[in-house]
Amino acid sequence: MTNLVVAAVPPRAQLRRLAPAMVSTIAMFAMVAVCASLQSDVLTVTGLTLILSATVPLVIAAQAQMMLMSVGDIDLGIGNFVGLVTVITATKLVSSPGTGMLFLVGLVAAYALLGALIHLRRVPSLIATLGASFVWLGLGLFVLPTPGGSTPTWLATFGSWAPAGFPAPLLPILVASALVWLLASRGSVGVRVRAFGSNPVALQRAGLSPLAARVVAYGVAGALGVLAGLLLASQTGGGDVSSASSYTLITVAAVILGGGSFRGGNAVPWGVAIGGVTLGLVSVVLSLLDVPSNMQSAVQGAIVLAVLAGRVVVGKVLR
Amino acid sequence: MTLRTLARPWIWGFVASALVWATILALSSQGGGQTVSLALSLAPYLVIVGLGQMLVITAGPGNIDVSVAPVISLAGFVAVAATAATGSVAVGVLAGIGTGLAVAAISVLAILGLSIPPIIATLAAGLIASSLTLSLADGFTAVPDEGLRQLLNLRPAGVPVLAVAVAVLTALVVALLSRTTYGRSLLAVGQSRPAAERAGIPVARVLAATYLASGALAGLAGALLAAYIAPSPDLGTRYLLDSVAVVVIGGTLISGGRAVPVGIWGSALFFILLDGLVNLVGWSTAAQNLLKGGLVLFVLFLAGGGTRRDATTSRPRRRPRPATAATAATTTGDNTHG
Numbered sequence: 280m281t282n283l284v285v286a287a288v289p290p291r292a293q294l295r296r297l298a299p300a301m302v303s304t305i306a307m308f309a310m311v312a313v314c315a316s317l318q319s320d321v322l323t324v325t326g327l328t329l330i331l332s333a334t335v336p337l338v339i340a341a342q343a344q345m346m347l348m349s350v351g352d353i354d355l356g357i358g359n360f361v362g363l364v365t366v367i368t369a370t371k372l373v374s375s376p377g378t379g380m381l382f383l384v385g386l387v388a389a390y391a392l393l394g395a396l397i398h399l400r401r402v403p404s405l406i407a408t409l410g411a412s413f414v415w416l417g418l419g420l421f422v423l424p425t426p427g428g429s430t431p432t433w434l435a436t437f438g439s440w441a442p443a444g445f446p447a448p449l450l451p452i453l454v455a456s457a458l459v460w461l462l463a464s465r466g467s468v469g470v471r472v473r474a475f476g477s478n479p480v481a482l483q484r485a486g487l488s489p490l491a492a493r494v495v496a497y498g499v500a501g502a503l504g505v506l507a508g509l510l511l512a513s514q515t516g517g518g519d520v521s522s523a524s525s526y527t528l529i530t531v532a533a534v535i536l537g538g539g540s541f542r543g544g545n546a547v548p549w550g551v552a553i554g555g556v557t558l559g560l561v562s563v564v565l566s567l568l569d570v571p572s573n574m575q576s577a578v579q580g581a582i583v584l585a586v587l588a589g590r591v592v593v594g595k596v597l598r
Numbered sequence: 599m600t601l602r603t604l605a606r607p608w609i610w611g612f613v614a615s616a617l618v619w620a621t622i623l624a625l626s627s628q629g630g631g632q633t634v635s636l637a638l639s640l641a642p643y644l645v646i647v648g649l650g651q652m653l654v655i656t657a658g659p660g661n662i663d664v665s666v667a668p669v670i671s672l673a674g675f676v677a678v679a680a681t682a683a684t685g686s687v688a689v690g691v692l693a694g695i696g697t698g699l700a701v702a703a704i705s706v707l708a709i710l711g712l713s714i715p716p717i718i719a720t721l722a723a724g725l726i727a728s729s730l731t732l733s734l735a736d737g738f739t740a741v742p743d744e745g746l747r748q749l750l751n752l753r754p755a756g757v758p759v760l761a762v763a764v765a766v767l768t769a770l771v772v773a774l775l776s777r778t779t780y781g782r783s784l785l786a787v788g789q790s791r792p793a794a795e796r797a798g799i800p801v802a803r804v805l806a807a808t809y810l811a812s813g814a815l816a817g818l819a820g821a822l823l824a825a826y827i828a829p830s831p832d833l834g835t836r837y838l839l840d841s842v843a844v845v846v847i848g849g850t851l852i853s854g855g856r857a858v859p860v861g862i863w864g865s866a867l868f869f870i871l872l873d874g875l876v877n878l879v880g881w882s883t884a885a886q887n888l889l890k891g892g893l894v895l896f897v898l899f900l901a902g903g904g905t906r907r908d909a910t911t912s913r914p915r916r917r918p919r920p921a922t923a924a925t926a927a928t929t930t931g932d933n934t935h936g
Contacts, residue, residue, distance in 0.1 A: 353717070355839075400899045403852040405662070407898060409839055413891025420884035528664060528721045535718050541660055573732035580725030587714045 295597045299538035300550035302589045306536075306582065307553050310560040317567040327446035334559025335448045336361065336511035337526060337533065341555040342459045342548060343503035344530035349463060350476040350496045351543025352397070352404030356412030357504055358527035360386070362520040363419040364508020369428025369518025376431065383505050390501025391494050398493045412527070419520025426519035430512050438513030451510055455503070456552040462499065463546035472496045476543025532583050533558050557582065608849030610897055611864025618871040626878055635756040637874065641866040642764035643826070644840055646819040648848070648862040649771050650812030651841040654716075656775075657808050658788040658854035661716050665701055665724030666816040666841055670834025672731045673697040673820030675738060678829045682740035690743065691821045698817020699810055701727045706806045720809075728831075735831045746825040760822070771859045784808060788854030840869060843894055 314321040314330060321330060340361050347354045364386065372379030397407045430438070440447050463469035474482045475492035482489050507526075512518060536557060537550025561579045565572065619637075623630045647666050654663045673694035681690030701723050708719035752759045775781035783804045786794040795801050816834075823833055846852050847868070848861025872893065876886040 396895075396899055402898050403846070406843065406846045406852060407895065409842060410891050410894035410898060412839065413887045413894065415891075417884050417886070417888030417891055420882065420887060424882065424884065528717075532718055532721060535715065541715055541717070571733075573736070574729050576725040577729030580722035580729075583718060583722045583725075584708055584712070584714070587708075587718065588712045591712050 295594070297538075298593045298597055299536075299590050300547065300553060302586055302593055303536045303538070303550060303553045303557055306586050306589075307557040307560070310557060310564055313564050314560070314567055317564075324443070324446050325441075328441060328448055330560060330563045331446055331448035331452070331556070332514060333562065334556045335451050336507045336514070336523065337529065337559045338452050338552050338555035339455050339503055339507035339510060340523070340526045341530040341533035341537075341551045342455055343500040343507065345459070345534045345537070345539055345546060345548065345551045346463065346472070346496050346500040346503065347404065347408075348531075348534050348539050348541065349473055349543055349546045350493055351541070352408075352493075352496075353531065353541070354408045354500060355405060355527055356408040356415055357500075357530055358524040359412045359415035359419065359520065360390075360501075360504045361508045361511060361523035361526055363415040363422075364505050365512040365515070365522060366419045366423045366428070366518035366520050368434065368509055368512040369430060370423055372431050372434075373429055387498060387501040387505060390504070391498035394494045394497025395490065397497075398490050416520060419518075423518050423520065426517060426522070428518040430516055434509060434513045435516065438510075438516070452552055452556070455506065456548045459499075459503070459546070459548040459551075463548060468495055469546060473544050473546055476545070478544075529558055529579070530555070532579075536583065536586055557586075608858045608861030608864060610900075611844075611847050611849070611861055611866075611868050613864075614847075614893070614897060615864055615868035615871050618868060618875050622871065622875050622878060625875075631756055633871070633874065635753060635758070637867055637870045638761040639751070639753060639758040641863070641870045642758070642760045643819050643823050644837065644844060644866040644869065645764050645768065645862050646815050646822075647837050647841040648844045648866060649768065649859060650815030652845045652848070652850050652857050652859060652862060653771075653784065653808045654812045655842075655845055655850055655852060656784055656788045656854050656857040657805055658791055661788075661805075661808075661854065662842065663702075663705070663720045663809065663812045663816075664717055664838060665705060665720040665727060666812065667834040667836075667838035668724040668727035668731060669698050669701050669813060669816040670820035670823060670837055671829075671831055672701070672727045672734070673817040674824030674829040674833045675731060675734045677821035678740050678742050678824050679734070679738075681743045681746070681825075687743050687746045687825075690746075690825075691818065694821025694824075695814045695817040697727075698813035698815070698820070700813075701817075702810045702813025705813070706809050709809065710802050710806060716809075731831050735829075738829065742825040742828060746822075750822060750826045765863075768859050768863065775857050775859070780804065780807060785855055785857065788851075788856070790855075844869060847894065847897055 311321070311330075318326070320326045340357055344354055344357055364383065367379060367382050367386075370379075371382055393407060393411055396402075397404050429435075463472060471482065471487055471492045472495060474485075474487075475489050475496075479489045482492060508523070511523060515522060533554035534547070534551050536554030537552070538547045539545065539551065558579055561582060562572070562575055565575050565578060570578070615637075619630065619633060622633050626633075647670065651663055651666060654661050676697045677690040677694035680693035681687055684690070704723040704726065705716070705720045708714045708722060709716050712719075714722075750758075750760050773781075775785065783794070783799045786797065786799055787801050787804050791801060816837075819837070820834060827833065844862050844865040847865035848863075849858040850856060850861065869890070872890060873886070876889060881889075
């Protein structure tokens, strides 16, 4: 009997670790099921392409948010940052691809620099990224005061790419999540980043640089933010600095839904993908239900509360 | 003495606003007093929201109220509608405050009942509030009360009545923090939640009161703003970022446990004067945002050493970070069950 209990402990512990993501997974499948029951075409390749495409930039931006949350920071500037990337994509990347690329690389470097300054000056990431969000917004308005522009042909081609066998939006979601998983959960870089998040003193005592860990996390977040912006621009076909402003807080919610925490120290790329898709599907379900779009944010809020309440219940059952 | 005063971070808000004021003075023919008077009539709204945000941030790592922006917008509509329906300004303002309390009650239930991290709980409550705002805004016809608007515009001897009222409110908050059991408890919870719990402080009650206070203050600001400008769905939008920024530039510790209500005035005046300066020079909103963001970052990185003293005197303690124990509620909840 005791042997049985002992044998049952590791899976149970693992179960407890995976429980948050499981609740979100159930929520995601429930959303898809609701869509499918309302409109049976949803389960075809075209249907899935349509409902998933809106969630792609959100999922990638949520991965960026997760990188910062894995070091215990919060990024309140990611929404405007993604918006700024769409603006640069719609203007500079079209007129002079070389300069445009340079700008985008510069933005990633700016993120890494922000991380370095936050670390060296010991300032709260919440405020620093808040300040940076004004800068991203300002730069975006400076480059393109009113929404517009066009996307480079290669990006537009990717945006309208529709392979026969599987829904196209799944590809960027899966590839980006896999890359983040390899980097943050499997690679040695990820170990350092997560170690910094859970115990910076221990990282330092181990002879590794906390500064480098933080800069890497911010750099990766910046790169993911650029990717999210490129994909958003490929879908909207233009640039608008405020097109992604809601991402700032929704990405935090997606990370929490996916099983991440504010304490830092863990990376949950697959959970984040699920959380992001769940939140992104809200608008689809509501439009299928003929609910006025006014109610969209209320439903998003209610889903976040419901999923987290579900997690509390599951957590108590597993104990 | 002078050096110690300079080392206090809240000084920077006042220094910065004085610098901006001097620049405006140098650039415009407008009298310096008039500029201050105008800034004093706009800053109080930000100060009211900032005071609530400050109380929440003081409650410790991870505590933040991101529902202030939607609450302000919603309270604006509710207050104007209630005033129009009953004909009484007091009922309207009270309805605005009540709206803030109601939204904050959702956050409190989620934070304490479901152990949800505050940023997510207030985000969810805010999302619900913003949906209600959009529904209310459809076909909204009531107009703000003229009497209240005149009162808010009243500036005897150049000093806006509202500024005096909010100064009194600030003094009350100072007294609340230093003289009352609630204030002392809040500071204790912010400095160390486990220690406060062991000392027998009713942490849950203190947190609930704090979020309700923030909601009520945001509601009040919304009711007044709607009368001063006009109710609109994005009446409160700028107040989320601004309220957090003024609190922190004002010298309140983002990691909690130290509140500086007076500092909010300095940084709020700085923000308002900066807007005035940018309008005066005729810069675009792009430049306005760039300047605001750049200055926030500059002040932050410059004054960043302010917390260094804390970090060096207590070496073994972990560097205060904003989000380290954001899920404190979750952790403690887990521990009691485990």
